[in-house]
Amino acid sequence: MNTSEHRALANLLAPDIQELLKTSPHSVAAETEEIHAADLADVVEALPRESVIALLSALPANRAADVLEYLSDDLRTAVLEEMSTPQAARLVAEMTPDDRADALEELEEETYEDILSTIPRAAREETERLLAYDQDTAGGLMTTEFISVPEQTTVEDALASVRRIARAGRREAMHAIYTTDEHGRLKGVLSLRELLAAGEGAKIAEIAWEEVVSVAASADREEVVQLTSNYDLIALPVVDEAGGILGVVTVDDAMDAMVEEHTEDVQKFGGMEALDEPYLQIGFAAMMRKRVVWLVALFVGQMLTTSAMQQFQSQLTQALMLTLFIPLIISSGGNSGSQATSLIIRAMALGEVTLADWWRIARRELPLGLALGLVLGVLGVLRIVVWQQFGLWDYGAHYMLVALTVGMTLVGVVAFGSLAGSMLPFVLSRAGLDPASASAPLVATLVDVTGLTIYFSIALFLLNGILA
Amino acid sequence: MNTSEHRALANLLAPDIQELLKTSPHSVAAETEEIHAADLADVVEALPRESVIALLSALPANRAADVLEYLSDDLRTAVLEEMSTPQAARLVAEMTPDDRADALEELEEETYEDILSTIPRAAREETERLLAYDQDTAGGLMTTEFISVPEQTTVEDALASVRRIARAGRREAMHAIYTTDEHGRLKGVLSLRELLAAGEGAKIAEIAWEEVVSVAASADREEVVQLTSNYDLIALPVVDEAGGILGVVTVDDAMDAMVEEHTEDVQKFGGMEALDEPYLQIGFAAMMRKRVVWLVALFVGQMLTTSAMQQFQSQLTQALMLTLFIPLIISSGGNSGSQATSLIIRAMALGEVTLADWWRIARRELPLGLALGLVLGVLGVLRIVVWQQFGLWDYGAHYMLVALTVGMTLVGVVAFGSLAGSMLPFVLSRAGLDPASASAPLVATLVDVTGLTIYFSIALFLLNGILA
Numbered sequence: 001m002n003t004s005e006h007r008a009l010a011n012l013l014a015p016d017i018q019e020l021l022k023t024s025p026h027s028v029a030a031e032t033e034e035i036h037a038a039d040l041a042d043v044v045e046a047l048p049r050e051s052v053i054a055l056l057s058a059l060p061a062n063r064a065a066d067v068l069e070y071l072s073d074d075l076r077t078a079v080l081e082e083m084s085t086p087q088a089a090r091l092v093a094e095m096t097p098d099d100r101a102d103a104l105e106e107l108e109e110e111t112y113e114d115i116l117s118t119i120p121r122a123a124r125e126e127t128e129r130l131l132a133y134d135q136d137t138a139g140g141l142m143t144t145e146f147i148s149v150p151e152q153t154t155v156e157d158a159l160a161s162v163r164r165i166a167r168a169g170r171r172e173a174m175h176a177i178y179t180t181d182e183h184g185r186l187k188g189v190l191s192l193r194e195l196l197a198a199g200e201g202a203k204i205a206e207i208a209w210e211e212v213v214s215v216a217a218s219a220d221r222e223e224v225v226q227l228t229s230n231y232d233l234i235a236l237p238v239v240d241e242a243g244g245i246l247g248v249v250t251v252d253d254a255m256d257a258m259v260e261e262h263t264e265d266v267q268k269f270g271g272m273e274a275l276d277e278p279y280l281q282i283g284f285a286a287m288m289r290k291r292v293v294w295l296v297a298l299f300v301g302q303m304l305t306t307s308a309m310q311q312f313q314s315q316l317t318q319a320l321m322l323t324l325f326i327p328l329i330i331s332s333g334g335n336s337g338s339q340a341t342s343l344i345i346r347a348m349a350l351g352e353v354t355l356a357d358w359w360r361i362a363r364r365e366l367p368l369g370l371a372l373g374l375v376l377g378v379l380g381v382l383r384i385v386v387w388q389q390f391g392l393w394d395y396g397a398h399y400m401l402v403a404l405t406v407g408m409t410l411v412g413v414v415a416f417g418s419l420a421g422s423m424l425p426f427v428l429s430r431a432g433l434d435p436a437s438a439s440a441p442l443v444a445t446l447v448d449v450t451g452l453t454i455y456f457s458i459a460l461f462l463l464n465g466i467l468a
Numbered sequence: 469m470n471t472s473e474h475r476a477l478a479n480l481l482a483p484d485i486q487e488l489l490k491t492s493p494h495s496v497a498a499e500t501e502e503i504h505a506a507d508l509a510d511v512v513e514a515l516p517r518e519s520v521i522a523l524l525s526a527l528p529a530n531r532a533a534d535v536l537e538y539l540s541d542d543l544r545t546a547v548l549e550e551m552s553t554p555q556a557a558r559l560v561a562e563m564t565p566d567d568r569a570d571a572l573e574e575l576e577e578e579t580y581e582d583i584l585s586t587i588p589r590a591a592r593e594e595t596e597r598l599l600a601y602d603q604d605t606a607g608g609l610m611t612t613e614f615i616s617v618p619e620q621t622t623v624e625d626a627l628a629s630v631r632r633i634a635r636a637g638r639r640e641a642m643h644a645i646y647t648t649d650e651h652g653r654l655k656g657v658l659s660l661r662e663l664l665a666a667g668e669g670a671k672i673a674e675i676a677w678e679e680v681v682s683v684a685a686s687a688d689r690e691e692v693v694q695l696t697s698n699y700d701l702i703a704l705p706v707v708d709e710a711g712g713i714l715g716v717v718t719v720d721d722a723m724d725a726m727v728e729e730h731t732e733d734v735q736k737f738g739g740m741e742a743l744d745e746p747y748l749q750i751g752f753a754a755m756m757r758k759r760v761v762w763l764v765a766l767f768v769g770q771m772l773t774t775s776a777m778q779q780f781q782s783q784l785t786q787a788l789m790l791t792l793f794i795p796l797i798i799s800s801g802g803n804s805g806s807q808a809t810s811l812i813i814r815a816m817a818l819g820e821v822t823l824a825d826w827w828r829i830a831r832r833e834l835p836l837g838l839a840l841g842l843v844l845g846v847l848g849v850l851r852i853v854v855w856q857q858f859g860l861w862d863y864g865a866h867y868m869l870v871a872l873t874v875g876m877t878l879v880g881v882v883a884f885g886s887l888a889g890s891m892l893p894f895v896l897s898r899a900g901l902d903p904a905s906a907s908a909p910l911v912a913t914l915v916d917v918t919g920l921t922i923y924f925s926i927a928l929f930l931l932n933g934i935l936a
Contacts, residue, residue, distance in 0.1 A: 034679045038699050166665035174661050175643055175702070192660055193642050197634035211502045229727060231506050232720035234643070234702060251719050252700035255726070259697060262730045263814050269737060270810020270908065271803050279815040280825070287836060291807050292843055295882075298803050299844050303851060305795035310861055316791065320784060323791040327773035327798055327916050334802075335739050335766050335909040339759050342738020346731050347747040357748070368755060375760055376767050383771060393778055414763075440738065440908035441803040448795050 014046040021054050028058040037063070041070030052079055057087065065094035068103065074281055077106045080115070089118035097123070098143040098253065101130035130247075138224050139217035141257060142238045142247030148178040151187050151205035155198040162195065175234040178245055179208045185243035186212055191234075214239045217246055221257045226351060228254040265349065268434070269342065271298065271441035294441070301445045305330075305452055312456040315463075321395055322459055325380075325406050326452070332376055333413035333451040334444030337421030340365055341443045344425045348435050358426040362419060369418025373411035381407040398463070405459050412458070413451040420446055482514040489522050496526040505531070509538030520547055525555065533562035536571065542749055545574045548583070557586035565591070566611040566721065569598035606692050607685035609725060610706045610715030619647040619655050619673035623666040630663065643702040646713055647676045653711035654680055659702075682707045685714055689725045694819060696722040733817065736902070737810065739766065739909035762909070769913045773798075773920055780924040783931075789863055790927055793848075793874050794920070800844055801881035801919040802912030805889030808833055809911045812893045816903050826894040830887060837886025841879035849875040866931070873927050880926070881919040888914055 020028050032040055044052050044067060056064045056079065068076055068091055080088045080103065092100055092115055104112050104127060116124055126144055133139025147165060149158045162174060177195060179188040188208030198207045213227055214237045228236050228251055235248040264274035273290045275282055282290075309316065316323060344361065347353040353361065384403040387393045395402050421443045425435035488496050500508055512520050512535060524532045524547065536544055536559055548556045548571065560568055560583055572580050572595060584592050594612055601607025615633060617626050630642060645663060647656040656676030666675045681695055682705045696704050696719055703716040732742035741758045743750055750758075777784065784791060812829065815821040821829065852871040855861045863870050889911045893903035 034677070036679050036681065036699060039679075162661075163664050166661045192664075193630075193634045196631050196660075209502070211504050211507075213504065229720075229723050231504060234719070251702070251723070252697075255697050255719070255723060258723070258726060258730075259818070262733075263818070265730075266734065266737065266810050266814045269734065270806050272807045272810070275811070278818070278820045279811050280820055280828075284832075284836065288839060291804075291836075292840055295800070295803055295807070295840055296843065296847065299796070299800055299847060302796045302799050305799075306792050306851075309792045309795070313788070313792075317788060320781070320788065323784065323788075323794070324774050324777045324781075326791070326794055327777070327920065328767070328770045330795055331770045331773075331798075331802075331909075331912060331916060332763070332767055334799075334912065335763055336759075338738050338907075338909050339740045339763070342734050342740070343743070343747050346734045350727070350731070350746070352746045352748055360748075364752075368752065368759075371756060372760055372763055375764065379764065379767060383774075439806075441799070441806050444799060444802065444912070448799060452795065 011046050013043045017043060017055060018047060018051050021051055021058065025054070025058050028055065029060060029063065032059070037066035038070045040067050044071060045075060049078070049082070053083060056083075056091065061090050062094045064091050069095060069099045072278070072281065073106055074277070076103055080107060081111050085111075085114045085118055089115050093119040093123055096143050097126050097130055097145060098141065098247075101127050101140075102135070105131060105135070133217060136221045137217065138215045138219040138221065138236075138238045138249060139246070141221055141224060141249045141253050142217070143250065143253075144247040146176075146178065146235070146237070146245070146248040147174050148180050148186075148245055149204055151179040151181060151203070151208065153179075153204045155195065155202045155204060155207070156200060158204050159195055162192070176237075176248070178212070178237055178248075179204050180245065183242075184245075186214055186237055186239055186245040188212060189237070212237065214245075215249075216241075222261060222349075224249050225254050225258045225261060229258070261349075265345070265436045268436045269345065269439050271295075271439040294439070298441050298445050302448065304449045308449055308452045308456070312452075312460075315456060315459060319402075319459065319463060321402060322405070322455070322463075325409075326455070328380070329406070329409055329413055329455055330448040330451045331444075332410055333417035333447040334440075335417070336369060336372055336414045337417035337443035337447045338440040340369075340418045340421030341424060341438050341440065344422050345435050345438055348425055348429065355426060355429055358423065361422050361426075365418045365422040366415060369415035370411060372418065373414030376414055377407040377410040380410050401462055405455075405462050408462075409451075409455045409458050412454045413447070416450055416454065417443070417447045420450070479514050481511045485511060485523060486515065486519050489519055489526065493522070493526050496523065497528060497531065500527070505534035506538045509535050512539060513543060517546070517550070521551060521555075524551075524559065529558050530562045533559050537563060537567045540746070540749065541574055542745070544571055548575060549579050553579075553582045553586055557583050561587040561591055564611050565594050565598055565613060566609065566715075569595050569608075570603075573599060573603070601685060604689045605685065606683045606687045606689065606704075606706045606717060607714070609689055609692060609717045609721050610685070611718065611721075612715040614644075614646065614703070614705070614713070614716040615642050616646040616648050616654075616713055617672055619649060619671070619676065621647075621672045623663065623670045623672060623675070624668060626672050627663055630660070644705075644716070645672075646680070646705055646716075647672050648713065651710075652713075654682055654705055654707050654713040656680060657705070680705065682713075683717075684709075690729060690817075692717050693722050693726045693729060697726070729817075733813070733904045736904045737813065737907050739763075739907040762907070766909050766913050770916065772917045776917055776920045776924075780920075780928075783924060783927060787870075787927065787931060789870060790873070790923070790931075793877075794923070796848070797874070797877055797881055797923055798916040798919045799912075800878055801885035801915035802908075803885070804837060804840055804882045805885035805892075805911035805915045806908040808837075808886045808889030809892060809906050809908065812890050813903050813906055816893055816897065823894060823897055826891065829890050829894075833886045833890040834883060837883035838879060840886065841882030844882055845875035845878040848878050869930055873923075873930050876930075877919075877923045877926050880922045881915070884918055884922065885911070885915045888918070 020031060044055060092103060095103060147162060174192060176189050176191055178186055181187045188210050189212045190208045194207055213231045215224055215227055217238050217240060224236060233251060235250050237245050238247045238249060240246055267274045272294050275290055344353060381403045384395055384399060384406060388395055388399045424438040424443055428438055429435040488499060512523060560571060563571060615630060642660060644657050644659055646654055649655045656678050657680045658676045662675055681699050683692055683695055685706050685708060692704060701719060703718050705713050706715045706717060708714055735742045740762050743758055812821060849871045852863055852867060852874060856863055856867045892906040892911055896906055897903040
């Protein structure tokens with residue numbers, strides 16, 4: 001089943017569940033028991049608001065909390081705002097610590113305070129601790145429920161405590177078990193399978209791996225994603241400055257962060273600020289704000305093209321036909337720049353390319369740009385010569401010079417586009433900005449102004465005094 | 469440590485390991501034992517080729533196989549090609565089935581046959597079965613080592629068999645345990661923690677979840693990524709048509725597939741074919757091929773701008789100043805189109821928007837585009853009026869009409885850009901093409917031609933006969 005089929009299915013199921021809520025609310029929990037929480041969340045999204053609250057109230061608290069975790073931020077926030085405080089607190093208390101913090105963060109100040117003061121004290125303190133971290137850091141992504149044992153523990157004792165925790169129905173991430181030294185610092189890691197495979201009587205320290213990949217609580221979520229992906233981790237431990245383990249980021253949260261990072265990158269590359277919400281949920285005014293800023297900035301930058309053309313107006317008057325090729329020329333530069341930029345920002349995001357590689361890249365992109373420009377230059381010359389020869393348009397007696405001007409310009413503009421497009425992410429990154437802000441429209445704007453200058457300079461050199 | 473620090477560290481370690489290989493090759497395995505295979509792979513990438521083979525030969529086969537799995541495709545292929553067949557077969561036999569198939573697929577026909585005929589028969593048959601699946605499908609991503617038990621098994625027996633497999637040092641993905649019915653069809657799933665938590669004497673069928681998310685072997689890797697991410701899975705079972713379980717895709721492979729999908733999407737959006745290799749590893753000729761095709765196609769499309777301008781040459785002769793604003797106008801259309809396209813292709817990739825939503829999107833983008841165009845239109849008018857009033861440039865006696873022409877054109881072009889940019893992914897998708905091919909340059913090209921036509925038509929209407 002793909003996503004649209006899932007959505008269609010949710011739309012089908014929603015009326016049944018509404019009916020059930022009316023006729024026999026007590027059977028809802030049992031009837032929906034085998035539905036995956038993610039699917040039930042899809043059904044919830046398709047229900048009218050009053051049925052959503054009725055459904056969540058009809059489910060056991062831990063099940064309702066599961067469903068809440070899969071809801072869109074908007075709906076989850078709306079539901080928690082609308083519920084009574086005890087009702088909301090009952091569900092929130094059952095959520096995993098990281099999701100609980102995320103859910104509470106979105107609420108109105110007042111609702112937030114009310115709910116927080118109603119949930120059990122331990123959960124409250126933990127939530128407050130998690131909320132102190134920036135949402136886009138390792139600390140903001142981590143959950144505090146994980147299993148760690150002192151390294152002197154025996155395999156039997158460790159296994160018994162894992163079983164005890166699993167039986168208690170608690171939600172600890174337990175694919176990996178961490179070991180700590182006498183000062184409580186993260187020392188080693190082993191998987192549940194390694195624990196199961198270990199011989200009786202062994203100490204955990206003997207079977208744990210001592211090279212543990214970990215991350216600082218303040219690290220950017222991009223680093224979390226990269227480490228999880230590079231080391232094929234199921235969970236990444238988050239440590240404080242002394243090396244004490246604070247929590248773990250589980251792979252599903254790393255994957256969600258990766259999806260968000262990528263959405264931001266694509267939107268930035270498209271030439272706008274990243275949206276914080278899904279396309280269909282963001283309002284008109286918010287969408288306008290996200291788009292107008294860059295659009296205006298690029299527009300102001302593009303005004304330089306008008307100024308550039310004004311400088312060359314006397315030539316333009318002499319050789320109006322030069323204007324015919326302006327869009328063709330500047331767009332070719334923009335396109336080659338867009339290609340180069342997309343390659344470099346992605347290679348940077350993957351860590352394949354770092355700041356120090358700029359010179360290596362420049363030496364690659366310049367000859368490549370010249371070769372690509374040569375291809376387009378030849379095509380441009382052919383276009384003019386063929387049109388002239390077949391009588392499709394008259395570029396005048398000196399059409400070969402016009403063709404040469406256009407051809408040479410294309411070589412220069414495409415080469416400049418490749419070079420500028422590949423260097424812009426380095427410049428931004430060096431200036432402490434996000435290299436992903438090097439959007440296709442920004443590169444195009446940069447290249448347009450230069451492209452016109454190249455064009456008119458070549459024309460001035462080749463055609464001066466010749467064209468009337 | 470971030471990626472560039474890791475790379476720096478690998479460069480530091482490489483000379484030490486080279487030294488060790490010379491002085492005391494037998495101690496290499498023990499000295500590097502605690503280094504994560506991913507880090508050791510980084511060190512290997514920094515070594516000269518002859519040391520790579522020496523190092524891999526000095527490690528135990530299962531450790532060398534681990535390192536091989538983390539190497540870049542290029543180096544892994546080169547190493548396997550260079551080794552003797554028995555040497556290569558020894559390592560390949562130790563790889564997980566999915567990685568083994570991936571590694572062999574890259575080799576020359578002859579080396580491939582040699583190695584395949586040397587590894588144990590069971591591994592050979594399994595590899596051939598896996599290689600029958602397209603690399604970009606669920607079948608191509610799955611591993612065949614997983615744990616499944618008949619649903620009538622007791623908890624004790626299941627746990628005992630899990631421990632047996634773990635102790636045998638085999639590499640089965642065992643975060644999830646699958647249950648099968650009497651016909652061998654996938655019936656349920658439970659996690660290792662649920663197995664550990666289960667009371668003694670229970671049958672597996674009583675504790676397993678019956679709603680198992682699974683995928684067909686022929687499903688696209690995009691679907692694998694979406695299911696793994698939506699359901700927060702650690703492993704996704706792959707089934708045949710009868711519902712029999714063929715293998716599982718583990719979350720680390722789904723994450724790798726996601727990274728590759730992202731890279732392809734960004735490169736396509738930049739206006740080129742997706743590369744199959746990292747930026748720094750692809751050759752000049754291959755890079756040229758990936759870029760020149762789209763660049764030429766866009767160039768040919770852009771030639772229509774020249775044709776459009778030729779149609780209006782008589783007006784251009786009358787009102788040369790109109791040409792001054794051409795780059796400004798067409799780029800504004802391209803930029804708004806690029807924004808809209810990036811939003812829609814991403815929303816489609818996330819499943820937020822489906823084909824059926826096109827009308828909803830169009831009704832959103834048109835007013836938004838008009839509002840954005842109005843902002844730019846007002847700025848455009850101001851630009852002309854201010855320059856005129858302050859004597860920075862003389863747009864003639866009818867400069868207000870010129871300003872109005874530019875302003876109205878901007879409204880039309882930006883609105884058209886938003887609409888065309890948002891609809892293009894739907895058109896491509898409807899035509900059975902990848903909506904991600906709706907690149908920023910393609911949208912810009914589309915909008916440029918229309919933008920010029922809008923501009924000159926408005927000019928013809930407002931300025932005809934007025935400007936000399």
